[in-house]
Amino acid sequence: MQMIYYLHLLFFFFALGPLASSPSLTHKPGCPARCGNVMIPYPFGVGSGCSLGSSFHIVCNTSTIPPKPYLNIRNYNLEVVEIRSDNPTHIRIRYPYLLHGVCYNLTSGNVTWEGGRDIYLSETQYTLSENNWLTAIGCDDFGEALTLRGQEYYGDPGHRDACVGFCSGNRSTVGVCPNNDDSNSVGEGCCRVPIAKGTWYLDIGLSDLTKIVNRTRLFPCSYAFVKEKGIINEPSHSYNLSILQQSSIAFSQKNQWPQVISLDWRIGDRNCSRARRNSTYACQANSHCVDLGPDIEGYLCNCSHGYVGNPYLYPGCTDINECDDNPCAPHAQCKNTPGNFSCTCDSGYNGDGKKGGSGCTSSIKFVLIGLGSALGLLLLLLLCFWLRKVVEKRKNRKRKEDLFKHLLLLQQQTGEGTFGKTKLFGAKELEKATDHFNKNRICGRGGQGIVYKGMLSDGTIVAIKKLNKVDENQLVQFINEVMILSQINHKNVVKLLGCCLATQDPLLVYEFLPNGTLFDSIHDPKPEFPLTWNMRLKIATDVAGALAYLHFASSIPIYHRDIKSTNILLDEKNVVKVSDFGISKLVEVDQTHLTTVVKGTFGYLDPEYYQTSQYTEKSDVYSFGVVILELLTGQRPISMERTEVGRNLASHFLAYIGADNLDAILDAQVLEEGGKDEVIAVARLARRCLNVKGQMRPTMKEVATELESLVMSQIHPAVDLKLDKEAIESEAKDMEFSDIEYSWTSNDHGIATSSSDAHP
Numbered sequence: 001m002q003m004i005y006y007l008h009l010l011f012f013f014f015a016l017g018p019l020a021s022s023p024s025l026t027h028k029p030g031c032p033a034r035c036g037n038v039m040i041p042y043p044f045g046v047g048s049g050c051s052l053g054s055s056f057h058i059v060c061n062t063s064t065i066p067p068k069p070y071l072n073i074r075n076y077n078l079e080v081v082e083i084r085s086d087n088p089t090h091i092r093i094r095y096p097y098l099l100h101g102v103c104y105n106l107t108s109g110n111v112t113w114e115g116g117r118d119i120y121l122s123e124t125q126y127t128l129s130e131n132n133w134l135t136a137i138g139c140d141d142f143g144e145a146l147t148l149r150g151q152e153y154y155g156d157p158g159h160r161d162a163c164v165g166f167c168s169g170n171r172s173t174v175g176v177c178p179n180n181d182d183s184n185s186v187g188e189g190c191c192r193v194p195i196a197k198g199t200w201y202l203d204i205g206l207s208d209l210t211k212i213v214n215r216t217r218l219f220p221c222s223y224a225f226v227k228e229k230g231i232i233n234e235p236s237h238s239y240n241l242s243i244l245q246q247s248s249i250a251f252s253q254k255n256q257w258p259q260v261i262s263l264d265w266r267i268g269d270r271n272c273s274r275a276r277r278n279s280t281y282a283c284q285a286n287s288h289c290v291d292l293g294p295d296i297e298g299y300l301c302n303c304s305h306g307y308v309g310n311p312y313l314y315p316g317c318t319d320i321n322e323c324d325d326n327p328c329a330p331h332a333q334c335k336n337t338p339g340n341f342s343c344t345c346d347s348g349y350n351g352d353g354k355k356g357g358s359g360c361t362s363s364i365k366f367v368l369i370g371l372g373s374a375l376g377l378l379l380l381l382l383l384c385f386w387l388r389k390v391v392e393k394r395k396n397r398k399r400k401e402d403l404f405k406h407l408l409l410l411q412q413q414t415g416e417g418t419f420g421k422t423k424l425f426g427a428k429e430l431e432k433a434t435d436h437f438n439k440n441r442i443c444g445r446g447g448q449g450i451v452y453k454g455m456l457s458d459g460t461i462v463a464i465k466k467l468n469k470v471d472e473n474q475l476v477q478f479i480n481e482v483m484i485l486s487q488i489n490h491k492n493v494v495k496l497l498g499c500c501l502a503t504q505d506p507l508l509v510y511e512f513l514p515n516g517t518l519f520d521s522i523h524d525p526k527p528e529f530p531l532t533w534n535m536r537l538k539i540a541t542d543v544a545g546a547l548a549y550l551h552f553a554s555s556i557p558i559y560h561r562d563i564k565s566t567n568i569l570l571d572e573k574n575v576v577k578v579s580d581f582g583i584s585k586l587v588e589v590d591q592t593h594l595t596t597v598v599k600g601t602f603g604y605l606d607p608e609y610y611q612t613s614q615y616t617e618k619s620d621v622y623s624f625g626v627v628i629l630e631l632l633t634g635q636r637p638i639s640m641e642r643t644e645v646g647r648n649l650a651s652h653f654l655a656y657i658g659a660d661n662l663d664a665i666l667d668a669q670v671l672e673e674g675g676k677d678e679v680i681a682v683a684r685l686a687r688r689c690l691n692v693k694g695q696m697r698p699t700m701k702e703v704a705t706e707l708e709s710l711v712m713s714q715i716h717p718a719v720d721l722k723l724d725k726e727a728i729e730s731e732a733k734d735m736e737f738s739d740i741e742y743s744w745t746s747n748d749h750g751i752a753t754s755s756s757d758a759h760p
Contacts, residue, residue, distance in 0.1 A: 026085070026310045036066035041085040043267065043282065043312045052267070052282060052312060055125040073124055081260050085310070089300055090129045090262045092228070095119070099257050100204045103221040118203040119226070121263070122154065127296065128199040129262035131229050133192045135177060138222025138244060139167035140210045145193050148201035150295025158201070163191035164209060167218055175244075177237040179230070189241060195226070197264065198296040202226065219244035227258040266298030267312075275299050285316030286339070306339030329359035423498030423509075429457065430464055430500055430507055437466065449505070453512060461512040462497060467505045482508070484558060484581045492546035494569060494579040513577055515570035522565060522630050533673035536631040537682070539576050541711050543568055544704035546578045547624060551617050551700050559615060563623035564604045564637070565630050603637025603648060608694045618694035621703065625689025629653050632683060634667035650690050657687060678710055 026041040027033045031050035034040055035058060043052030046069070051057045058080065059070045069080040071093065079094040097117040104111055121127055128147075136143025144162040148154065167175075167189045175189035195202065204224050210217045221244045267282045268275055272289035275281050283289050283301035290300045303309060307317035323334035328343035332353030335342045343353030345360035352358050361369075433454030434441050444451035449467040456462060485496035500507040515521070518539065521531050543563075550558040560581065567580040600609075604626045606619035626637050629649050635642075637649045646652035656665040662683055663671060670679060685706055691697050698706075 026313075028313065032060065035060035035069035035080075036064075038069050038080055038082060040069065041083060042310055044083055044091075056265075073126060074120060087302075088129070088131070090131065090264050091126070092260055092262050094259050095226075095261050096259045098204070098226045098259065098261070099223060100206060100225065101221060101223045102206045102208075104208060104217065106217060106220055116204070116225070119201065121200040124200075125265050125267070125298065126200075126263040127197070127266075127292075128195050128202060128226075129264045130195060130197040131262040132195045132226050133229055134161070134163075134195060134204065134224060135190065135192050135227050135258075136163060136165050136206065136222065136224045137175060137177070137190050137239065138165050138206070139189050139218040140208070140213060140215055141165050141222040142207040142209050143191060143193065143224045144205040144207065145195065146201075146203040146205065147196065147199045149196055149198045150293070151297075154201065159196070161193045161195075163193045165189055165191040165222070173241055175239050175241050177239075179237060189244075190237075190239075198293055221245070223257075225257055226261050228260055228262055264292065266292050266296070266300060268299065269297045270299070271297060272299045282312050284311055284314055286319070287311030287317050304339060327355055328353050329355050329357070331360040425498050425500040425507070425509055427500055427503045430454065430503075430509070432457075433462065434464055460497075463510045463512045465508040465510070467507075487556070488550070488554060488558075490546055490549050492542045492576055492578060493549075494577040510579075511571075511577075513569040513571045515572060515574060517566045518568040518570065518576065518627070519565035519630075521570060522634055523636060530669060533670055533675075533678075535574060536670070537678065537707070537711060539568075539574075540628055540631055540682070541704065541707040542576045543578060543627065544624065544700060544707050546576075547620055548700040548704040550578075551620070557617070559617060560620050560623075561615060562600055562604075563620055563627065564601050565627055568627070601637075603650075606694070607692055616694055617699065618697045621689050621697045621700055622694070624700070624703065625686050625697075626650055628682060628686040628689065632667065632670055632679070632686065633665050634669070635665075654687065654690065657683060681706075681710060 026039070028042050028045055028050050031042075032040060032046045035046055040046055040058055042050075044056045044058050045051030046058045046060045057072070059072070059077070061068045061070060070077045071080050071091070072078075073093075076097075081092040081094055083091045098119075099114075099116050101114045102111060103113075119128065127149075134143060134145040142162060142164055144160060146158050146160055148156060148158045152158065163186065166186065176187045177190035178187040178192065204226070206222055206224050208217070208222075219241065223243075268278075268280065270278065271291045276289065281289075283299075286304050286307040287301045288304055290302055292298055292300065301311035303311050303317035306320055306322070308320050309317040311317055319336070319338055321336045322341040323336045326334060327341060328334040329351070331346045331349045332343045332351075333346070335344065345351055345353045348363055349360035350363055351360045353360050431437065433456050434452040437452055441452045441454065442450055443453045443463065449465055452464045452466065454462050454464045482496065482499055485494070494513070495511045497509045497511060499509060521529075525531055547560065547563070550560060558581075560578065562580060563578075567578065569577045569579050571577065600606075600623070604623040606615075606622040608622075609615050609619045626649060629635075630637065633649070633653065635649055635652075639647060639649070642652060646655060653665060656662060662680070666674075666679065685698075685703065688696075688698055689703065
């Protein structure tokens with residue numbers, strides 16, 4: 001026995017001897033560099049005074065061959081497998097207390113549980129590394145890790161991370177644990193849960209899920225343990241499923257289960273900013289301090305760039321002589337500098353002199369290369385400029401050809417001149433009118449294009465809409481608006497003065513309306529020009545008259561399809577004009593509806609049209625009803641400030657009127673100036689316009705007639721402010737709004753919002 005002891009001791013000192021004399025020490029001078037096969041870098045050390053405090057003291061057991069190092073953590077002597085002081089910095093230890101198992105007697109229902117110890121690293125210099133994960137083996141079992149991290153204290157609810165292991169049920173003999181970088185990875189009878197950096201407490205749990213998922217348990221036992229991740233995407237770990245059948249053998253053979261885990265280590269209990277002010281600061285010269293994390297106290301030391309060595313050992317990290325590896329290119333001289341190096345090209349050469357950089361190039365050759373490159377670049381730019389001009393000319397020619405083809409086809413289909421009374425303007429005339437489309441002349445923007453204020457040569461002030469780009473859809477809308485407006489002559493419809501086809505982007509010329517949109521007048525009113533009740537009633541009457549004209553009095557009925565307050569403009573006398581006919585449609589006299597892709601603006605869109613894609617004259621009536629609500633309430637059609645149920649103004653209004661609480665939603669100006677009977681009459685009319693069933697709504701002719709009678713006679717029948725509750729409840733059954741119809745947030749189901757909110 002004594003001879004064996006001396007042999008062990010001789011082997012230990014033989015292992016330490018060569019490294020003790022190594023010039024590049026990572027350990028404290030005079031202290032062992034290793035224990036057996038394990039290197040012991042400072043701040044760890046074997047022996048008295050060889051480590052940076054008791055937390056890093058290593059005990060080398062020389063009674064084994066080879067000797068084995070041990071570290072005491074909270075009174076547990078744990079075998080050290082490896083200590084890494086580089087990146088990543090961690091220590092690998094053998095922790096034989098982590099296996100948790102549970103077995104269910106499938107006949108009696110009895111449960112046998114054998115639990116390992118939890119990991120408790122509080123008040124130590126160690127935490128669990130993120131290089132570990134919890135592995136659960138079993139079928140229909142729930143593996144759970146309860147952890148405490150960072151500044152959390154014992155008694156906190158902690159963090160619960162879990163995974164479920166499923167088996168395919170084919171009674172295969174092999175289980176497979178995945179080995180990839182995904183969190184909560186699932187294999188065959190095995191799953192894994194990542195463990196967060198900074199974890200100082202870990203408890204493992206297992207639960208049976210077969211009753212919850214209503215499955216028959218395949219195996220009586222399941223296990224859970226902590227294991228290092230290892231190398232990601234290396235061959236997956238597999239195991240024999242028989243261990244899930246033979247519980248007694250599996251528990252007795254604990255040494256065959258993975259036991260090695262990784263711990264992060266750190267210096268002290270303060271982060272870098274505080275540790276630097278302390279006399280025990282461990283980072284030596286030419287090194288810098290590194291925090292472990294925002295919630296993890298303690299720090300590490302790393303050698304600065306260009307230095308190497310042990311940053312914890314005096315006198316610190318030493319400079320690397322980069323010139324030993326000759327990092328400079330030919331014709332360059334290397335000079336080592338503290339933490340870096342420089343390369344200087346020989347006389348007659350230029351460049352940074354570094355390998356992998358520009359190297360050193362002859363000055364004459366460099367000049368010739370520079371001139372050649374500059375000339376080549378110039379020629380390339382000229383070629384690109386010429387090609388761009390050629391492509392633009394071809395595109396413009398093709399665009400004009402397509403535009404005239406569409407206009408010619410449209411003229412043949414309608415049997416009359418598309419432009420009729422519409423004037424064709426020249427490009428130069430409109431450029432001059434807008435000061436070459438000066439940005440200071442912009443008076444509106446929208447989906448279709450930009451609107452400029454201009455003055456023609458005869459002094460007429462006009463609004464000129466310049467399309468953003470001409471694609472097939474915008475070309476159709478452009479022609480559609482020209483064709484419709486050229487056939488309409490109504491005092492409350494914006495007048496199209498002409499158009500221009502001779503520019504890259506077609507232009508439309510309208511009469512100029514200086515007072516902006518009805519939307520702005522309602523929702524952003526000017527104190528000096530308030531929107532009185534009489535003005536609101538007159539505006540509603542004029543818009544209704546214009547729509548009635550489009551539906552019934554024009555030569556071919558026209559459905560506007562985008563009635564909203566931003567498409568209603570005001571002139572200098574506050575006379576309203578309906579505008580933007582880009583998506584409007586001409587309708588044959590015997591047609592009752594149009595089947596189209598749903599287009600319009602949220603808040604104004606007819607719910608029946610949204611569901612059926614069939615647009616009728618009553619769809620314009622619905623949109624007009626929303627405009628009436630804006631005039632009555634002063635609120636926006638869609639508002640995120642209202643509750644979710646009342647986010648849509650139509651449903652919001654119907655809820656108030658159904659509760660006999662009309663005055664609570666009315667605009668203050670309306671309440672103050674509007675006659676009680678007039679306001680109620682208009683509110684009832686709006687309610688009829690907003691009926692979900694189109695056939696129950698009035699026609700625009702009926703709406704216009706009612707509003708005109710209100711203006712003329714100031715409503716003669718007396719109406720009580722409290723609406724007839726039975727009538728309201730009867731109508732409400734036909735006016736219910738579903739969540740789907742009024743929770744739009746994007747252009748789903750083929751809905752397209754109006755392409756232009758900028759108008760002359």
